[in-house]
Amino acid sequence: MSLDLRAENVLKNLVETYIHDGQPVGSRTLSKLPQLGVSSATVRNVMADLEELGLITSPHTSAGRIPTVQGYRLFVDSMVRANLPTQEAISQLTDRFEGESDPEKLIAHASDVLSDLTQFAGMVVLPSQSLTRFHQLEFMRLSKSRVLAILVTEDGRVQNRVLSSAEGFSESELVQAANFFNHRYKGNTLQDVRRLLVEDMQTDNDEMHNINQSAIQAASQVIAEEEQSNQNDVVVSGEQKLLGVPDLCQIETLQKLFDAFKTKRDLLDLLDRSLKAEGVSVFIGEESGFSSLGECSVIASPYHVDGKVIGTLGVVGPTRMSYDSVISVVDITSKLLSQALSGSSQS
Structure with missing residues (x-):
């Protein structure tokens, strides 16, 4: 919706006055503003046109008007100039x-x-987990059956998970699994990491086959838990x-x-x-x-x-x-x- 310059000035000053004072604004109040420079009768006529367009309304029987949602929208889209904070x-x-x-x-x-x-x-x-990207995964042995998994995402968040397994992992197996994970999936979203991992495990991938599958499953579990816990x-x-x-x-x-x-x-x-x-x-x-x-x-x-x-x-x-x-x-x-x-x- 476009307005002529006079109508735009009336609407702009009406909205600004209402925002400042919190009271319905009358034509007489607006006509006293030096930046308008028009008579009360002229302002009254313009306000009648603005009301007919659905940009302002009267909350009760007084002569004052307030902006409608449509009036605020036109004000924000066309008349607001963002002020730099102090x-x-x-x-x-x-x-x-x-x-x-x-x-x-x-x-x-x-x-x-x-x-x-x-x-x-x-x-x-x-x-959003659909946007969070995987950066790095590291494993640290805590005991024969417990492993600390450290997940780092590209937004800088670090999440720790303690994984329990009946099968003990050697240090070399954990390093190998982490290196594979980091090299192959870095930069992908967590959702994509899970999808790509499933695809990789279903294909005849020599590199994947050479890695302890339980360690890879542990890495997958960390990604899955991170998605579920951080919706x-x-x-x-x-x-x-x-x-x-x-x-x-x-x-x-x-x-x-x-x-x-x-x-x-x-x-x-x-x-x-x-x-x-x-x-x-x-x-x-x-x-x-x-x-x-x-x-x-x-x-x-x-x-x-x-x-x-x-x-x-x-x-x-x-x-x-x-x-x-x-x-x-x-x-x-x-x-x-x-x-x-x-x-x-x-x-």
Whole structure:
């Protein structure tokens, strides 16, 4: 939808005034803004046109108007210019990531800082197992029948598994199995590693036949357990801050919203949509497709390791939010988390 310059200016200033004040905006209020420079009657006529287009509405019988979801959408798509965070905010962001190499702690820091800087709920989706790539596997004998398996993924996460086996493995067999695994499957997703391993075991592969099959089965077990134990999950911080948002103060609204935080299913589905997006995605109110988020906006962005998208992060807040500021915070946080995770995967 395109508007002429006057209508665009009226809508832009109406949305910005409503976001700032939280009260329906009347034509007289807008006409006093020096950046518009038109009479109250002119503003009133333009507002009538905007209402007919479904971009603004009246919440009650007063003369004030508020933006609809469609009005917010046009505002975000055409009129918002992301503001750079303050130097204080940038320092707060960089301080959280500086000197940290543990991927799980980095993800928790990202969720916390998103909430702290926006005063809404911050979220980070853990890397999807369909995207997580295998980097390295090592074995260490603990006893005759117990082996410690150390799995490293390309996003820098390290997982340990203790494997029990009735058949004892020699050190050379464990080294041989690990070397084969690392050489053949490095860089593949965990899902692909499992598939390729099955295919390799079914084919007449001399290299595979020369390796202790029980050791290879042990390696396969580690991959399978890692997939099962780390299904997509989302780290949420600061959801309690939404209790103080006037726009969300209705008991029914809060109950639906906190149910969404508890089950996480709707949040995961919504954030997954932004995985393939370039840059920041904005879902406003009913655009999410979930009634639990009907009074909220979700601003999300993918994050990367070495240029590969592995997850998403974002903010949940009311539809009446400072989109320019929140978009900037989400954008810079995704870049800083990507940079920190890429560094940790190489350390």
